[in-house]
Structure formats: structure tokens, C-alpha cells
Amino acid sequence: MTDRPVIGIFGAGKVGTALARLLVASGYDVLIAGSPRQTALDLLVSVVAPGARVVTPDELVAGADVIIVAVPFGKAGTVPWEDFGGRIVVDAMNYWPPVDGHIAAIDADERSTSEINASRNPLARVVKSLNHVGYHEMEDDAMDAGSPLRRALAVVGDDADARAVIAQLIDDIGFDAVDGGPLANGRALEPGHPAFGRELSATELAALLAPAAHLAA
Numbered sequence: 474m475t476d477r478p479v480i481g482i483f484g485a486g487k488v489g490t491a492l493a494r495l496l497v498a499s500g501y502d503v504l505i506a507g508s509p510r511q512t513a514l515d516l517l518v519s520v521v522a523p524g525a526r527v528v529t530p531d532e533l534v535a536g537a538d539v540i541i542v543a544v545p546f547g548k549a550g551t552v553p554w555e556d557f558g559g560r561i562v563v564d565a566m567n568y569w570p571p572v573d574g575h576i577a578a579i580d581a582d583e584r585s586t587s588e589i590n591a592s593r594n595p596l597a598r599v600v601k602s603l604n605h606v607g608y609h610e611m612e613d614d615a616m617d618a619g620s621p622l623r624r625a626l627a628v629v630g631d632d633a634d635a636r637a638v639i640a641q642l643i644d645d646i647g648f649d650a651v652d653g654g655p656l657a658n659g660r661a662l663e664p665g666h667p668a669f670g671r672e673l674s675a676t677e678l679a680a681l682l683a684p685a686a687h688l689a690a
């Protein structure tokens with residue numbers, strides 16, 4: 474992988490296009506694959522995320538070093554997880570019943586939704602990040618490194634090298650990255666949990682993510 478990984482985004486909706494704009498502005502090469510239902514996606518992306526390239530799912534998987542999944546949680550199974558073995562995959566999704574409906578199996582599952590998604594392909598290097606910031610805040614809250622009020626975003630996952638790649642991406646697009654450790658810690662980033670949607674500094678966010686680790690340190 475080069476210094477700047479190629480980023481492939483599944484989902485050309487609110488999150489996918491906001492991320493595409495930020496990443497293109499930060500110098501990344503961005504591929505984006507939309508819903509099969511979307512028409513005139515080339516035109517849409519040329520207007521809302523100029524510089525990002527519309528590709529097919531196969532082209533995205535072939536060309537991207539990092540894959541961001543930003544589709545509705547209830548449609549997570551429609552992206553090709555079977556092709557994600559060995560790949561860094563950012564799960565930016567949230568289980569959001571107003572959109573996804575109530576899914577009894579998810580309601581009853583104690584795991585983070587990213588652990589559930591990761592189980593779709595145990596060989597994927599799944600990182601949970603970007604899910605706990607509103608799409609409209611992604612650009613509004615981005616700040617240069619070193620800004621005293623810079624907002625922090627978390628990076629959790631079971632693969633430390635994958636977390637480091639995504640931490641660099643987070644920093645490049647304008648946020649302090651907090652390494653939150655294993656994927657199971659991602660519960661704290663989900664709707665109804667303490668870090669979701671809150672503007673936090675790196676110190677505040679780290680304290681919410683792994684209290685046990687802090688006690689042990």
C-alpha cells in the first residue's frame with residue numbers, strides 16, 4: 474500500500490458523498506459504488522463529490538486499498554463481503570430502526586453491530602469508525618491538525634495495522650483519531666451509547682471507549 478491508500482466507498486448517499494468530498498479534498502483517490510437503484514450516478518457524483526470516480530462493485534473491490542461501507546445497516550448484506558477477505562473495511566453503519574426497522578436478531582444480540590458485520594467475513598480487517606459523527610458535521614467540524622478545539626473520532630478494530638491506516642485517514646480529513654482497541658469496544662460508539670453523536674476531544678473520547686484499559690495502564 475502506498476502512503477495514500479485508494480479509498481472505495483459503498484454508498485453514494487449522505488455519508489458516502491460527504492466522505493468522498495473530504496477525502497478528495499485531502500488528496501485521496503476515491504472510488505464510489507452506488508445502489509443498483511440509483512440512476513445518473515455519474516452526474517450526481519460529478520456535482521456533489523467532484524473528483525470521486527463512480528465504479529461498479531467489482532471495480533471498487535479490485536481497485537481500493539480501503540473499503541468504506543456506508544449503506545443502510547439493513548442493507549449491509551448487499552455489499553460483497555465475500556470479496557473482502559484480507560481487506561481493510563471501515564464499517565460506518567449504524568443500526569437505526571427508524572430506517573432499518575426493528576430487527577429482532579439484532580435487538581437480541583449483545584455484540585457491537587460491527588462485530589456482527591465482521592462475522593460476514595472473518596478474514597476482513599474490519600474497523601469501526603465514522604459512524605458516530607453526523608454526515609452534516611463531517612465537513613463542518615473538520616479542522617486542521619493542532620487546532621485546540623479539534624473533534625476526535627474513534628477507530629476500533631481487532632487489527633492494529635488496519636486501525637493505524639484508518640487513524641491516518643481520520644487525521645487527514647480533519648479529526649483527531651482515538652485508537653479505541655478491539656472491535657468489541659465499538660458499542661460505545663453506537664446509537665444510545667455514550668460517544669454517539671457527541672463532540673468530544675481525544676481525551677474525552679478515549680475515556681469513554683476503554684475504561685478498563687485506562688484502569689490497567
Ligand SMILES: NC(=O)c1ccc[n+]([C@@H]2O[C@H](COP(=O)([O-])OP(=O)(O)OC[C@H]3O[C@@H](n4cnc5c(N)ncnc54)[C@H](OP(=O)(O)O)[C@@H]3O)[C@@H](O)[C@H]2O)c1
Nearest residue numbers: 484486487488507508543544545546551566567604607608
Ligand atoms: N446520516 C448520518 O448522519 C450518518 C452518520 C454516520 C453514519 N451513518 C450510517 O451510515 C450509513 C449510510 O447512511 P446515509 O445517511 O448516508 O444513508 P443514505 O443517505 O440513505 O445513503 C445510503 C446509500 O447507500 C445505498 N445502497 C444501498 N445498498 C447499497 C449497495 N449494496 N451498494 C452501494 N450502495 C448501496 C442506498 O441506496 P438505496 O436507497 O437504494 O438503498 C443509499 O443511496 C447508515 O448505516 C447510517 O446509519 C449515518
